[in-house]
Amino acid sequence: MxxxxxxxxxxxxxxxxxxxxxxxxxxxxxxxxxxxxxxxxxxxxxxxxxxxxxxxxxxxxxxxxxxxxxxxxxxxxxxxxxxxxxxxxxxxxxxxxxxxxxxxxxxxxxxHTDLSRIPGATEHAYAVEQHAVLFEHLHKIAPSHGRVLVIGGGLTGIEIATEMAETHPALRVAMATSGTLGEDLSKMGARYLAQTFQRLGITVHEHVKVLRLEAERALTAANEQLSFDVCIDASGFGxxxxxxxxxxxxxxxxxxxxxxxxxxxxxxxxxxxxxxxxxxxxxxxxxxxxxxxxxxxxxxxxxxxxxxxxxxxxxxxxxxYVIRCISLGRHNGLVQFVDGVDHPRESVLTGRVGAAVKELILHYVMWSLQIERRFAFYRxxxxxxxxxxxxxxxxxxxxxxxxxxxxxx
Ligand SMILES: Cc1cc2nc3c(=O)[nH]c(=O)nc-3n(C[C@H](O)[C@H](O)[C@H](O)COP(=O)(O)OP(=O)(O)OC[C@H]3O[C@@H](n4cnc5c(N)ncnc54)[C@H](O)[C@@H]3O)c2cc1C
Missing domain, CATH: 3.50.50.60 (FAD/NAD(P)-binding domain)
Structure with missing residues (x-):
């Protein structure tokens, strides 16, 4: 050696x-x-x-x-x-x-967010990684009740849409998903998610495949248009x-x-x-x-x-796997219990308890990184x-x- x-x-x-x-x-x-x-x-x-x-x-x-x-x-x-x-x-x-x-x-x-999946996304949509410029734009359109379209109904899209709607209630937030909202969750989980979206005033466009983006509009496979002032692409990672x-x-x-x-x-x-x-x-x-x-x-x-x-x-x-933790803004969260292969069980934790568990886990990860400098800690x-x-x-x-x-x- x-x-x-x-x-x-x-x-x-x-x-x-x-x-x-x-x-x-x-x-x-x-x-x-x-x-x-x-x-x-x-x-x-x-x-x-x-x-x-x-x-x-x-x-x-x-x-x-x-x-x-x-x-x-x-x-x-x-x-x-x-x-x-x-x-x-x-x-x-x-x-x-x-x-x-x-x-x-x-x-x-x-x-990273893969903006190449949807033609026109590089020019007309933001990735969440571009958070500084994205926030500037949101800040500009909020006073006039600007329209935000989040593309993608996965966990990242859900977290982005709810965070935007909660932090900037003046914005009109919508989400487009090719499936249904919360399709990977238990019945209770999906119901809670739908209620939260409703409470936050987020419009959901289900079974919508966005084919291309142009200035201020998304063109869908059903030949429809979704208008926006700001579009955030959360349709997938590359x-x-x-x-x-x-x-x-x-x-x-x-x-x-x-x-x-x-x-x-x-x-x-x-x-x-x-x-x-x-x-x-x-x-x-x-x-x-x-x-x-x-x-x-x-x-x-x-x-x-x-x-x-x-x-x-x-x-x-x-x-x-044990749980899936989804933040729904700062005050609500959804913890979906799952089996070892990530299939949802019926039980969920919601509301402030869900938010607290999610927050605890994010902190636990960062604490673990600190502790690992000295001890092999994480299990x-x-x-x-x-x-x-x-x-x-x-x-x-x-x-x-x-x-x-x-x-x-
Ligand atoms: C908004 C959002 C919310 C999320 N929430 C959750 C969640 O609740 N739970 C969960 O499990 N996951 C969540 N994820 C996913 C999670 O963040 C990623 O799966 C995780 O970060 C992957 O870790 P990683 O170390 O593999 O990659 P990354 O965290 O992507 O780290 C890769 C590193 O490599 C660096 N790098 C890349 N290319 C180069 C290069 N060429 N040269 C040098 N450096 C380079 C990057 O700068 C980065 O520091 C979320 C993601 C997003 C975007």
């Missing part, structure tokens, strides 16, 4: 930050250099971006501060290219372009093209296909986690994009990598395994799962 192992972690969102902290913890007494690369110098709590967009101030923590006291070296810069053959990453950093070499890579570049450009096996969305041990199925030196990763088709576990899955995936990859460095066997990922339910039949590979440094082993499932 080399005396110093270089590990690069790309992306310092929930997944990358947690992976860096857990790995630093587990390799405290080993000769391992960990470098965390991120485009911004501050931690973006994406789960609160709808609050930013509605004009609330969410304190942004400095990544360097979050890493204080650990052995993680932080490089601020945008990863521009990945060369899995030479094992290098090209980073456009403030000091200039740098080429960083790695022995092992953890890929955690996350996701991922960075970096992995695909580097030749890693990815799904049509560009997420890296991983095996049960969270290795890229084509490049075992690379672990992929968070929104940027997806289990290969043969896996018996599917995880949706979310902070709820990003953190367990991150910890598991860090633990597996620490095992590999210590010459121990890696373990297949295990996970189980999650292990009700399902990614590949129950997968034999445990021997993964000393440089020996990852054999390709035949991971592609034949």
């Amino acid at each position: 080399k005396t110093n192992t270089n590990i690069i972690i790309l992306g310092a969102g929930f997944a990358g930050m947690m992976a860096a902290l857990r790995l630093a913890n587990r390799t405290r007494h080993q000769s391992v250099a960990i470098t965390l690369v991120n485009a911004s110098a501050t931690f973006v709590e994406r789960t609160r971006l709808h609050q930013n967009a509605s004009g609330q101030t969410v304190p942004a923590k400095s990544l360097r501060t979050m890493l204080q006291g650990t052995k993680v070296n932080f490089v601020q810069g945008k990863a521009m290219a990945l060369d899995p053959v030479r094992r290098t990453v090209t980073v456009n950093a403030s000091e200039g372009v740098q080429t960083l070499s790695y022995d092992k890579l953890i890929y955690a570049l996350g996701s 991922v960075s093209p970096l992995a695909q450009q580097a030749g890693l096996a990815v799904n049509p969305r560009g997420q890296i296909l991983v095996n049960a041990f969270l290795h890229s199925i084509t490049h075992p030196d690379i672990y992929a986690i968070g929104d940027a990763a997806i289990f290969e088709q043969s896996a018996e576990l599917s995880v949706r994009m979310g902070c709820v899955t990003a953190i367990p995936l991150a910890i598991h990859a860090a633990e597996n990598l620490a095992c590999a460095l210590a010459g121990k066997a890696e373990q297949p990922f295990q996970f189980g 999650w339910p292990h009700t399902q395994q990614a590949h129950p039949q997968t034999p445990t590979p021997t993964t000393g440094l440089g020996t990852a799962p054999l390709l035949s082993e991971v592609t034949n499932h």
